[in-house]
Amino acid sequence: MTNMERHNYDVLIIGAGGAGLRAAVEAREAGLRVAIICKSLFGKAHTVMAEGGAAASMGNVNDKDSWMVHFRDTMRGGKFLNHYRMAELHAKESPDRIWELETWGALFDRTKEGKISQRNFGGHEYPRLAHVGDRTGLELIRTMQQRIVALQQKDGRETGDMESHIKVFAELTITDILKENGKISGAYGYWRESGSEVLFEAPAVVIATGGVGKTFKITSNSWEGTGDGHALALKAGANLVDMEFLQFHPTGMVWPPSVRGILVTESVRGEGGVLTNNLGERFMFKYIPEVFKNIYADNEAEADRWYLDQDNNRRPPELLPRDEVARAINSEVKAGRGTEHGGVFLDVSKRIPADVIKKRLPSMWHQFYELAGVDITKEAMEVGPTCHYVMGGVEVEPDNAAAVGVPGLFAAGEVAGGMHGSNRLGGNSLSDLLVFGRRAGMGAVEYVKNNGDNPVSDASIKTAAARIEAPFSREGGENSYSLHAELQEVTHNLVGIIRTGKEVEEAIEKIADIRKRSANVSVAGGRKFNPGFHLAFDLDNMLLVAESTAKSALRREESRGGHTRDDFPGMDSTWRKVNNISSFDGKQVNVKAQPLPPMPKELFDLFDIHELEKYLTPEEIAKGGSN
Amino acid sequence: MTRKLNLRIWRGDATDGALQDVVVEANEGEVVLDVIHRVQATQMGDLAVRWNCKAGKCGSCSMEINGKPRLACMTQVASYGDDETITVTPLRAFPVIKDLVTDVSFNYRKAMEIPAYEHPKDLAPGDARMEQIDVERSQEFRKCIECFLCQDVCHVVRDHEENKKSFAGPRFFIRIAELDMHPLDMLKNRKRTAQEEHGIGMCNITKCCTEVCPEHIKITDNAIIPMKERVVDIKYDPARMFAGLLKRDKRN
Numbered sequence: 001m002t003n004m005e006r007h008n009y010d011v012l013i014i015g016a017g018g019a020g021l022r023a024a025v026e027a028r029e030a031g032l033r034v035a036i037i038c039k040s041l042f043g044k045a046h047t048v049m050a051e052g053g054a055a056a057s058m059g060n061v062n063d064k065d066s067w068m069v070h071f072r073d074t075m076r077g078g079k080f081l082n083h084y085r086m087a088e089l090h091a092k093e094s095p096d097r098i099w100e101l102e103t104w105g106a107l108f109d110r111t112k113e114g115k116i117s118q119r120n121f122g123g124h125e126y127p128r129l130a131h132v133g134d135r136t137g138l139e140l141i142r143t144m145q146q147r148i149v150a151l152q153q154k155d156g157r158e159t160g161d162m163e164s165h166i167k168v169f170a171e172l173t174i175t176d177i178l179k180e181n182g183k184i185s186g187a188y189g190y191w192r193e194s195g196s197e198v199l200f201e202a203p204a205v206v207i208a209t210g211g212v213g214k215t216f217k218i219t220s221n222s223w224e225g226t227g228d229g230h231a232l233a234l235k236a237g238a239n240l241v242d243m244e245f246l247q248f249h250p251t252g253m254v255w256p257p258s259v260r261g262i263l264v265t266e267s268v269r270g271e272g273g274v275l276t277n278n279l280g281e282r283f284m285f286k287y288i289p290e291v292f293k294n295i296y297a298d299n300e301a302e303a304d305r306w307y308l309d310q311d312n313n314r315r316p317p318e319l320l321p322r323d324e325v326a327r328a329i330n331s332e333v334k335a336g337r338g339t340e341h342g343g344v345f346l347d348v349s350k351r352i353p354a355d356v357i358k359k360r361l362p363s364m365w366h367q368f369y370e371l372a373g374v375d376i377t378k379e380a381m382e383v384g385p386t387c388h389y390v391m392g393g394v395e396v397e398p399d400n401a402a403a404v405g406v407p408g409l410f411a412a413g414e415v416a417g418g419m420h421g422s423n424r425l426g427g428n429s430l431s432d433l434l435v436f437g438r439r440a441g442m443g444a445v446e447y448v449k450n451n452g453d454n455p456v457s458d459a460s461i462k463t464a465a466a467r468i469e470a471p472f473s474r475e476g477g478e479n480s481y482s483l484h485a486e487l488q489e490v491t492h493n494l495v496g497i498i499r500t501g502k503e504v505e506e507a508i509e510k511i512a513d514i515r516k517r518s519a520n521v522s523v524a525g526g527r528k529f530n531p532g533f534h535l536a537f538d539l540d541n542m543l544l545v546a547e548s549t550a551k552s553a554l555r556r557e558e559s560r561g562g563h564t565r566d567d568f569p570g571m572d573s574t575w576r577k578v579n580n581i582s583s584f585d586g587k588q589v590n591v592k593a594q595p596l597p598p599m600p601k602e603l604f605d606l607f608d609i610h611e612l613e614k615y616l617t618p619e620e621i622a623k624g625g626s627n
Numbered sequence: 628m629t630r631k632l633n634l635r636i637w638r639g640d641a642t643d644g645a646l647q648d649v650v651v652e653a654n655e656g657e658v659v660l661d662v663i664h665r666v667q668a669t670q671m672g673d674l675a676v677r678w679n680c681k682a683g684k685c686g687s688c689s690m691e692i693n694g695k696p697r698l699a700c701m702t703q704v705a706s707y708g709d710d711e712t713i714t715v716t717p718l719r720a721f722p723v724i725k726d727l728v729t730d731v732s733f734n735y736r737k738a739m740e741i742p743a744y745e746h747p748k749d750l751a752p753g754d755a756r757m758e759q760i761d762v763e764r765s766q767e768f769r770k771c772i773e774c775f776l777c778q779d780v781c782h783v784v785r786d787h788e789e790n791k792k793s794f795a796g797p798r799f800f801i802r803i804a805e806l807d808m809h810p811l812d813m814l815k816n817r818k819r820t821a822q823e824e825h826g827i828g829m830c831n832i833t834k835c836c837t838e839v840c841p842e843h844i845k846i847t848d849n850a851i852i853p854m855k856e857r858v859v860d861i862k863y864d865p866a867r868m869f870a871g872l873l874k875r876d877k878r879n
Contacts, residue, residue: 256656
């Protein structure tokens with residue numbers, strides 16, 4: 001523990017994306033002292049990549065929208081595996097969270113009446129996404145970043161020190177969450193810049209670390225998406241719920257190879273983009289599943305009319321939930337009807353004038369023009385599925401985001417599980433992180449009020465410090481870059497978009513083997529800003545996450561949302577009743593089934609009973625809600 | 628199509644450093660960040676470079692490529708000649724930490740000095756009404772991804788460390804302009820403080836910042852020049868000067 005720094009706060013927030021920053025604002029406004037940890041520079045978190053918008057039933061474009069409709073869409077999109085209470089809170093509170101951003105200076109695009117404009121998106125019945133062109137995530141994170149600065153300026157006026165109550169620790173990695181007497185006591189980590197070690201003592205820790213995309217080979221996630229929070233939570237004794245559910249976004253770039261996986265926003269389809277195969281066929285009409293037949297158009301004429309008259313026409317099938325579109329593209333390519341580079345065509349140029357495309361989809365135009373040499377106002381894009389989002393995550397109490405089983409630990413945003421069920425709707429992520437970021441902040445405030453300091457013991461410090469030193473003390477061991485590449489091959493090939501039991505079993509063995517070898521990773525060079533050293537820790541997290549995903553995928557013998565089993569192609573209502581819960585025993589991840597809390601009657605009654613019959617068991621239908 | 632590329636990388640830290648030549652494979656369609664990553668994974672495991680999104684949206688991989696401030700993720704290898712050596716060096720205006728990584732904390736300090744947005748007190752959440760045309764002026768500046776290339780290229784600080792104290796730089800002039808043009812912001816005097824506290828007067832409008840902006844924000848034309856003009860109007864308007872003699876004018 002060379003030159004270990006020591007800090008003391010009320011709340012430690014790991015992760016500086018939307019959820020972490022929203023939690024920080026909440027905790028500070030309640031009077032607490034808050035430390036925010038970011039692995040990158042402040043303001044670079046993956047939230048900036050969110051393009052389409054934030055879903056909230058403000059009803060600015062269609063006043064028929066309400067929280068009930070949003071709740072229904074969210075449950076449908078998640079194939080009823082969502083934790084109903086999270087989906088309910090999310091649908092009810094997201095309009096307030098969006099309006100609140102406006103009071104902090106956010107500038108969303110407007111309707112003619114001057115209200116916040118809302119756009120169509122896959123799975124949402126009405127235009128619902130508040131947006132700023134196709135850079136909504138940037139607006140969201142910048143607004144929150146500037147809100148943090150505003151609070152710091154206020155503290156500066158009151159205490160003479162702008163960092164007296166909120167301090168941002170940028171480019172710092174947390175390697176261990178610490179507990180004493182069964183409760184959270186703080187966290188341990190290192191400055192990425194210098195490699196020197198840092199101890200945070202805090203009775204409450206909020207995990208807001210985002211996703212796990214870097215476990216996979218083709219992903220829209222940046223290097224930060226290494227499942228740190230998932231792994232830290234597991235090691236701290238928390239559970240992960242339903243880690244088999246990964247969202248493969250249907251439209252990532254496929255060419256050139258260096259940009260493979262980079263996201264092409266769903267807004268392209270929301271604005272009228274159509275998907276075609278190499279025969280010129282608009283293939284999505286073939287892939288409308290039974291459960292959605294009454295709300296999606298089965299012919300081109302009706303689908304086209306929908307853009308002008310949404311009340312009297314069904315939606316185009318390009319706007320089916322993401323899991324359906326991703327599987328459809330996968331099938332087309334497999335059947336030999338793909339493009340030269342293994343994708344399908346997405347074309348917006350035939351429907352929308354060039355100047356409108358540049359205005360509504362500016363960063364897409366930019367991205368294709370500069371990285372692929374494609375002018376999307378004139379030509380079609382080539383797209384294919386890319387690992388985008390993990391629905392699974394830390395098991396939390398819906399109301400206060402408290403991690404089940406670990407007093408003092410909270411989780412919000414992508415790292416938390418339950419909210420999105422087996423598949424997330426586009427636009428529900430930005431609203432999720434605002435709603436539950438705030439609730440995690442509130443939960444931490446309440447916890448800190450009722451629980452005093454919980455000092456970290458020297459023994460805990462010693463163990464955490466030894467872990468950081470370990471890779472330097474080995475020589476000639478494994479290279480973390482190659483092990484990472486190996487892991488990505490295994491997940492991509494064996495636990496990817498289409499799975500079979502046999503392949504997943506093979507993956508579990510291979511992941512265990514890589515994990516064994518990773519214990520022998522050695523690092524060249526010193527501690528100072530050394531990416532090889534950084535990757536050694538990220539790799540450890542990714543391996544634990546991959547194990548949890550593979551073992552959960554093996555257990556769930558059905559296909560639903562972001563989990564498709566070729567050997568169990570149908571959806572099975574008995575499987576809908578259970579979550580797969582991962583825990584860690586210090587050596588390996590164990591997965592067991594746990595019943596999902598059933599919806600109470602008032603939510604049950606929001607649905608048409610015939611729709612529920614497609615998902616629930618006859619006994620559940622007969623009961624009609626839990627109360 | 629794979630070819631060999633000569634890459635010259637600055638390696639070192641605040642105390643010492645030098646350019647090192649490496650030969651690395653480059654594939655069709657690759658950007659400079661791709662080949663740097665290949666060097667990292669195969670030849671220099673501890674080569675320090677910042678990056679995140681690899682799609683030009685986060686502004687992390689700022690560096691100088693053949694002497695020009697650029698995002699490495701948005702710079703095609705193919706935009707250089709087949710035999711050309713590509714030289715990558717850290718941003719010159721900021722202190723080096725290691726290799727291609729610099730200490731950009733200057734920018735975060737400046738961000739904390741710009742007074743925050745002030746919402747009208749009597750305007751409840753959800754009640755705001757703004758015309759699209761009115762929000763667009765500020766939206767242009769809110770496209771900023773904080774890559775700090777404009778800060779790096781700006782003559783006022785590029786080779787003049789002593790100016791940093793009194794000069795916020797182009798990134799923060801557009802932040803002030805954005806707030807000044809925000810239809811709802813209530814804080815007065817933004818233009819005047821741009822001049823008096825953040826050094827906009829030191830800018831001599833060479834437009835280098837606009838040239839390097841990866842978001843194509845018209846930093847000089849749409850933010851700096853209009854603010855400079857308004858500051859002149861406010862400070863040297865004879866009527867105002869006279870009024871100011873009678874009563875210190877605090878507006879704008």
